[in-house]
Amino acid sequence: MANGTIAANGKTFYEEGTTKAKTGLTAWIFSTDHKRIGLMYLSAISIFFSAAVIIALLMRLELIAPGKTIMEPQTYNSLFTLHGVIMIFLFIIPGIPAVFGNFFLPLQIGAKDVSFPRLNLLSFWIYIIGAFLVLLSLALPGGPIDTGWTFYIPYSVRSGTNISLAIFAAFVLGFSSILTGLNFITTVHRLRAPGMSWFKMPLFVWATYATAWIQIIATPVIGITILLVIIERFFGVGIFDPALGGDPILYQHLFWIYSHPAVYIMILPAMGVVSEIIPTFARRTIFGYRAIAMSSLAIAFVGYLVWAHHMFTSGISDAARIIFSLLTFIVALPSGVKVFNWVATMYKGSIDPKPPFLWVMSFIVLFSIGGLTGLVLGSLATDIHLHDTYFVVAHFHYVMFGGTGTIFFAALYYWFPKMFGRLYNTKLANIGVALFFIAFNLLYFPKFILGYMGMPRRYYDYLSEFTSLQLISTIGSWVMAIALIIVIGNIVHGIFRGPKSTSNPWGGVTLEWHTSSPPPLENFHEIPTVTHEPYDFSQLEEMKNE
Amino acid sequence: MFPGPTSHVETVDFVFLYIVGISVILLLGITAVMIYFVFKFNRKKGHKPKDIHGSILLETIWIAIPTVLVLSMFYFGYIGYEELRDIPDDAMQVEVIARMWEWDFRYENGKVTKELYVPLSKPIKLVMESVDVNHSFYIPAFRIKEDVIAGKKNVLGFTPSRIGEYDVACAEYCGLQHSMMYTKVIVMPEREFEEWYANTEETAVEPENK
Numbered sequence: 001m002a003n004g005t006i007a008a009n010g011k012t013f014y015e016e017g018t019t020k021a022k023t024g025l026t027a028w029i030f031s032t033d034h035k036r037i038g039l040m041y042l043s044a045i046s047i048f049f050s051a052a053v054i055i056a057l058l059m060r061l062e063l064i065a066p067g068k069t070i071m072e073p074q075t076y077n078s079l080f081t082l083h084g085v086i087m088i089f090l091f092i093i094p095g096i097p098a099v100f101g102n103f104f105l106p107l108q109i110g111a112k113d114v115s116f117p118r119l120n121l122l123s124f125w126i127y128i129i130g131a132f133l134v135l136l137s138l139a140l141p142g143g144p145i146d147t148g149w150t151f152y153i154p155y156s157v158r159s160g161t162n163i164s165l166a167i168f169a170a171f172v173l174g175f176s177s178i179l180t181g182l183n184f185i186t187t188v189h190r191l192r193a194p195g196m197s198w199f200k201m202p203l204f205v206w207a208t209y210a211t212a213w214i215q216i217i218a219t220p221v222i223g224i225t226i227l228l229v230i231i232e233r234f235f236g237v238g239i240f241d242p243a244l245g246g247d248p249i250l251y252q253h254l255f256w257i258y259s260h261p262a263v264y265i266m267i268l269p270a271m272g273v274v275s276e277i278i279p280t281f282a283r284r285t286i287f288g289y290r291a292i293a294m295s296s297l298a299i300a301f302v303g304y305l306v307w308a309h310h311m312f313t314s315g316i317s318d319a320a321r322i323i324f325s326l327l328t329f330i331v332a333l334p335s336g337v338k339v340f341n342w343v344a345t346m347y348k349g350s351i352d353p354k355p356p357f358l359w360v361m362s363f364i365v366l367f368s369i370g371g372l373t374g375l376v377l378g379s380l381a382t383d384i385h386l387h388d389t390y391f392v393v394a395h396f397h398y399v400m401f402g403g404t405g406t407i408f409f410a411a412l413y414y415w416f417p418k419m420f421g422r423l424y425n426t427k428l429a430n431i432g433v434a435l436f437f438i439a440f441n442l443l444y445f446p447k448f449i450l451g452y453m454g455m456p457r458r459y460y461d462y463l464s465e466f467t468s469l470q471l472i473s474t475i476g477s478w479v480m481a482i483a484l485i486i487v488i489g490n491i492v493h494g495i496f497r498g499p500k501s502t503s504n505p506w507g508g509v510t511l512e513w514h515t516s517s518p519p520p521l522e523n524f525h526e527i528p529t530v531t532h533e534p535y536d537f538s539q540l541e542e543m544k545n546e
Numbered sequence: 547m548f549p550g551p552t553s554h555v556e557t558v559d560f561v562f563l564y565i566v567g568i569s570v571i572l573l574l575g576i577t578a579v580m581i582y583f584v585f586k587f588n589r590k591k592g593h594k595p596k597d598i599h600g601s602i603l604l605e606t607i608w609i610a611i612p613t614v615l616v617l618s619m620f621y622f623g624y625i626g627y628e629e630l631r632d633i634p635d636d637a638m639q640v641e642v643i644a645r646m647w648e649w650d651f652r653y654e655n656g657k658v659t660k661e662l663y664v665p666l667s668k669p670i671k672l673v674m675e676s677v678d679v680n681h682s683f684y685i686p687a688f689r690i691k692e693d694v695i696a697g698k699k700n701v702l703g704f705t706p707s708r709i710g711e712y713d714v715a716c717a718e719y720c721g722l723q724h725s726m727m728y729t730k731v732i733v734m735p736e737r738e739f740e741e742w743y744a745n746t747e748e749t750a751v752e753p754e755n756k
Binding site: 073074077146147148152154155158159242243247248249282283284285287288289290291313314315318321322325326329330332333336337339340341343344346347348349350351352353361364365368369372373375376378379380381382383384385387388389452453454456457458459460461462463536537 | 723
């Protein structure tokens with residue numbers, strides 16, 4: 001391990017920055033250090049996530065009983081649109097890659113930073129500008145958007161609200177996503193530590209790498225689509241609006257050609273985190289490393305070919321519906337492989353079910369429910385009935401919130417000591433996971449039943465036969481609020497008041513655990529040379545001397 | 547299976563229960579094995595962990611079996627869908643016109659109504675178009691829906707097999723009163739329907755915008 005000594009002064013990246021200013025706001029917002037950028041994303045994303053949760057709580061309160069409870073229909077329509085836009089574009093798409101990808105991708109491959117640190121800072125700023133435009137669209141005359149996050153035409157051409165600005169914000173946010181993807185791909189290709197061959201990379205790196213390809217290939221499609229909508233709105237050129245001779249179905253195709261792969265942008269990095277946490281707490285190697293790595297690429301590829309399953313009732317041809325149904329079932333297989341391999345990794349391990357591991361167990365159940373109900377929606381006969389009902393709402397909340405959301409917390413609880421050099425309260429963390437799991441099912445499971453009973457989504461009001469299940473769901477939202485306060489409160493308290501942590505409290509062996517916690521500015525006191533497989537726990541003994 | 551208000555209901559419910567049945571078995575299996583492992587291989591028991599890198603046999607099995615399962619799910623879904631799309635040529639045709647936020651139904655004899663009246667046991671073919679934004683014609687009790695789009699004639703068929711009134715909802719978000727865009731489909735005995743159909747004066751409603 002003699003690749004030149006760097007940053008041997010023992011300072012952490014909190015104490016030493018890349019900017020002239022040593023402390024204060026400018027030392028952060030102009031920092032090109034990938035770790036500081038990751039933490040800035042974390043702060044911004046936490047604010048947006050909390051806002052969208054509060055919006056959701058208000059919506060659930062409105063839906064506690066039929067008829068008006070606390071708001072008018074126009075307000076409700078704006079709220080569900082905002083909830084979707086914020087959660088999708090500002091929380092879950094950037095989510096894990098922007099926060100944990102930024103912080104841990106260079107660490108896990110033994111690099112000092114990403115390939116283009118200044119571009120990385122630019123991505124962050126573009127993200128902030130995009131988020132600011134979303135907020136601006138709320139404040140300007142015309143009013144908050146009310147189209148749903150899908151912006152389906154013709155409604156979005158006719159709505160008098162600030163659609164152009166809001167979708168332009170999505171356009172801007174897209175650039176942030178593309179540049180981050182580009183940066184990560186280059187980093188993985190160029191900056192791996194000596195000895196780290198492709199199949200010695202940690203699986204989180206594989207997942208982030210596969211995600212980055214989707215980001216740079218799929219995102220331009222939504223960018224072009226958004227420009228076309230803006231041209232249509234301002235110049236009256238008939239592209240999508242049938243009143244101008246356009247085709248509204250074409251819009252749906254273009255929208256989902258991006259937005260379905262985007263679903264994999266949301267879930268793949270989460271799967272990568274799961275593949276990190278299970279080996280660490282089972283203290284054995286991952287089962288089927290190559291299958292898991294390759295299934296990420298398979299999902300990224302086949303994920304491009306299933307978009308029209310969002311359109312089974314739109315009037316596309318029968319042949320198209322049948323082909324897309326078949327492909328949708330195929331894309332379920334690599335996800336299944338991952339779940340089986342994760343459970344198999346627990347076999348003959350030495351399992352210490354610490355909070356990050358409990359989050360992963362919760363994830364496996366919730367994500368499996370989400371994935372399996374996806375099969376019901378992939379099947380044509382049943383999708384015709386369930387499309388655009390609460391069944392779909394329940395399904396994607398199980399996948400997105402139960403899947404990615406849960407793993408966002410798992411990642412935070414796993415890498416917390418590395419990021420902050422402190423620990424949170426373990427007992428409270430366990431209570432948080434358990435309460436989250438109960439609240440989650442209380443909140444979303446009734447929606448499966450409501451959907452099968454025929455409750456359509458995006459409804460301000462509903463028939464009286466749906467009342468009791470809606471009530472249970474609303475009560476679930478309150479329990480969820482308590483769970484989130486515990487889960488997030490524990491983290492916030494830990495950051496400022498938590499006890500100091502050792503540099504490797506869980507006994508992890510991937511490269512980020514080979515440096516101090518928090519890491520120094522350029523990550524490693526000495527660039528490591530990789531001789532072991534990523535999850536080879538026999539190195540724990542030698543690591544004690546590092 | 548319970549007999550539903552159309553024969554298609556039983557088909558859809560069967561496909562649903564087939565997929566859900568398999569899913570529940572898989573879910574319980576995965577969950578049970580995971581929980582068992584966490585207790586059995588708990589660190590407190592002091593086992594020495596064993597690195598198992600994989601097993602070609604196991605991995606082949608859990609790709610092959612799910613492949614067969616999902617292909618069977620696809621097949622049943624496909625068959626059920628074909629049944630829905632198989633609309634006989636002699637089906638009674640009704641034009642459906644959707645606008646924000648109401649439905650019009652136009653019959654071949656020029657009759658126009660706000661609710662859909664159909665005779666028992668006769669195949670019905672709905673030819674649907676929107677005059678403004680996207681809507682979706684959804685009869686939950688019949689397990690069917692199809693989007694209603696401007697400038698495009700989408701088709702939906704069904705054969706009612708039980709007398710009664712069933713809710714029709716709009717399933718594609720269409721603005722302010724989307725959730726109030728309900729109407730009914732009324733299935734009548736054939737003779738009663740004939741009488742109603744012949745009487746062009748009584749229930750006819752002129753659409754407002756045309």
